[in-house]
Amino acid sequence: MTREQAAGELKTFFLRLAILAGLIFVIFGVVFGAAVMPDQSMKPGIGAGDLLFLYRMENHYKSGDVIVYRTDEGKRAGRIVAKGGDTVAITEDQELEVNGSVVIENDIYFQTPMYESDVTYPVTLAENEFFVLGDHREDAEDSRWSGPVAGDAIIGKVITVIRRNNI
Numbered sequence: 001m002t003r004e005q006a007a008g009e010l011k012t013f014f015l016r017l018a019i020l021a022g023l024i025f026v027i028f029g030v031v032f033g034a035a036v037m038p039d040q041s042m043k044p045g046i047g048a049g050d051l052l053f054l055y056r057m058e059n060h061y062k063s064g065d066v067i068v069y070r071t072d073e074g075k076r077a078g079r080i081v082a083k084g085g086d087t088v089a090i091t092e093d094q095e096l097e098v099n100g101s102v103v104i105e106n107d108i109y110f111q112t113p114m115y116e117s118d119v120t121y122p123v124t125l126a127e128n129e130f131f132v133l134g135d136h137r138e139d140a141e142d143s144r145w146s147g148p149v150a151g152d153a154i155i156g157k158v159i160t161v162i163r164r165n166n167i
Contacts, residue, residue, distance in 0.1 A: 031057055033156050035068045035075055041134030041141065042066070042077055045107070049164035052077060054156030061130060061151075063098075066158040069132065069149050077158065078132035078142050078149075088131045089122040090114040090144065096133070097122075110137040115144045123148065130154070 028034075033054040040048050046066070054068055061067065065080045082088045082098045089097040094111035096103045112133065114121070125131060128151035134140025143149060 031055070035077070035155065037077055037161075038075060039141075040139065041136050042079075043136045044109070045135055046077065046158075046161055047164060051162040051164070052158045053160045053162070055159045056156040058157040061154070061157065067130075067132065067149075068155045068158065069153045070155060071146060071153070073141075075155065076132075076141065078134050078140070080130050081133050082125055082131040084125050084127040084129050086131070087122045087124045088143075108135055108137065110135075112137040112144075117145050119144055119147050128152075 033056050035052045035054060037046050037048055037050040037052055046052070052068060058065075061080055061083065063080055063082060066077065067080060068075055068077045070076075081096060081103065086098050087100070090112055091097055091102070094113045096105070096112045123131065125148050129148040130151065131143045132149045133142045133144070
């Protein structure tokens with residue numbers, strides 16, 4: 001192999017490497033992502049330290065979707081219970097009401113207490129706002145604490161979870 005051929009193959013190798021790096025960046029930096037569950041607010045389904053894989057290109061979130069979003073304190077994860085146009089209230093019996101109806105959640109094992117915060121009920125959500133609650137309702141810092149989550153604060157929708165003890 002001549003020096004020119006070796007240089008040509010080396011150039012081709014680095015070009016392919018750059019293309020591969022670009023594709024990996026687009027796939028995992030733009031389309032998909034990952035986050036570590038920061039606390040126990042989604043237990044028992046998702047525990048602290050679990051790895052959450054996200055789809056970042058979601059445009060239409062609905063009630064029941066688990067999302068990762070940004071707050072002033074960092075990243076949080078939670079379940080959307082209401083979206084823009086909905087009215088949310090927490091009853092005296094610690095139940096979640098959306099648009100005047102009590103929400104029955106078969107996979108939630110905790111009451112939904114009202115927190116002492118600046119959030120006053122009922123809350124009517126603006127367009128592109130979401131009311132997000134943790135599944136561990138009695139110990140989650142969520143929309144009851146900080147108010148509705150703006151759509152542009154959402155990082156992505158959780159598509160799969162890898163348990164911490166399986167890594």
